Amino acid sequence: xxxxxxxxxxxxxxxxxxxxxxxxxxxxxxxxxxxxxxxxxxxxxxxxxxxxxxxxxxxxxxxxxxxxxxxxxxx
Amino acid sequence: xxxxxxxxxxxxxxxxxxxxxxxxxxxxxxxxxxxxxxxxxxxxxxxxxxxxxxxxxxxxxxxxxxxxxxxxxxxxxxxxxxxxxxxxxxxxxxxxxxxxxxxxxxxxxxxxxxxxxxxxxxxxxxxxxxxxxxxxxxxxxxxxxxxxxxxxxxxxxxxxxxxxxxxxxx
Numbered sequence: 001x002x003x004x005x006x007x008x009x010x011x012x013x014x015x016x017x018x019x020x021x022x023x024x025x026x027x028x029x030x031x032x033x034x035x036x037x038x039x040x041x042x043x044x045x046x047x048x049x050x051x052x053x054x055x056x057x058x059x060x061x062x063x064x065x066x067x068x069x070x071x072x073x074x075x
Numbered sequence: 076x077x078x079x080x081x082x083x084x085x086x087x088x089x090x091x092x093x094x095x096x097x098x099x100x101x102x103x104x105x106x107x108x109x110x111x112x113x114x115x116x117x118x119x120x121x122x123x124x125x126x127x128x129x130x131x132x133x134x135x136x137x138x139x140x141x142x143x144x145x146x147x148x149x150x151x152x153x154x155x156x157x158x159x160x161x162x163x164x165x166x167x168x169x170x171x172x173x174x175x176x177x178x179x180x181x182x183x184x185x186x187x188x189x190x191x192x193x194x195x196x197x198x199x200x201x202x203x204x205x206x207x208x209x210x211x212x213x214x215x216x217x218x219x220x221x222x223x224x225x226x227x228x229x230x231x232x233x234x235x236x237x238x239x240x241x242x243x244x245x
Contacts, residue, residue, distance in 0.1 A: 002197075005197050005200070010200050010201050013205070014203075017188075017212075018187050020211055021186065022183070024184075045218065
């Protein structure tokens with residue numbers, strides 16, 4: 001079966017398919033283009049989108065504001 | 076390694092002279108201190124000489140490799156030195172078979188963009204070809220699952236030409 005892909009940067013699409021096989025985003029091949037990759041994965045693998053975004057935020061050292069809440073013990 | 080896990084190996088069984096349910100015969104590697112260390116039983120083997128033979132081994136009898144052995148074989152949990160089944164043997168096919176510590180994901184990622192057994196070819200924008208396997212796409216992506224289900228006919232060409240992607244704001 002042939003699937004012709006003309007709407008995506010070939011490099012990003014290759015990273016996407018590699019992610020399907022390895023469960024790891026090849027950040028080297030991605031070349032820092034995480035934003036476009038997130039766009040691609042939101043279309044072709046939307047069930048992975050949250051995780052990809054989480055990985056991206058971790059690499060950036062960013063904590064989403066909702067995760068900054070600390071629940072204190074009530075005395 | 077989990078104590079009760081079972082490893083299954085496949086291989087081409089070369090002759091019709093096959094006896095079922097024979098025990099594995101593990102031969103030592105010449106020139107090393109390795110001894111036979113895997114105990115297991117073979118599942119019934121096909122007799123037509125064409126199908127793959129599967130051998131299941133539980134790892135209850137496995138022991139870890141020594142550091143010296145790891146230098147020879149690399150990091151792995153155990154090593155199957157040779158398979159033999161009565162009058163015919165697998166030595167030619169399984170002269171040395173390592174049981175890696177790798178995960179299923181590692182094994183799967185090895186097949187990325189490999190032509191072996193591929194059943195999908197992505198034709199990318201720069202005329203590059205990317206080989207893939209339907210089962211991986213089907214299992215990993217809801218998008219491709221729907222795509223493959225709607226295009227079950229063989230050799231059908233699918234074009235993904237929609238260029239509008241969802242804008243995402245971080």
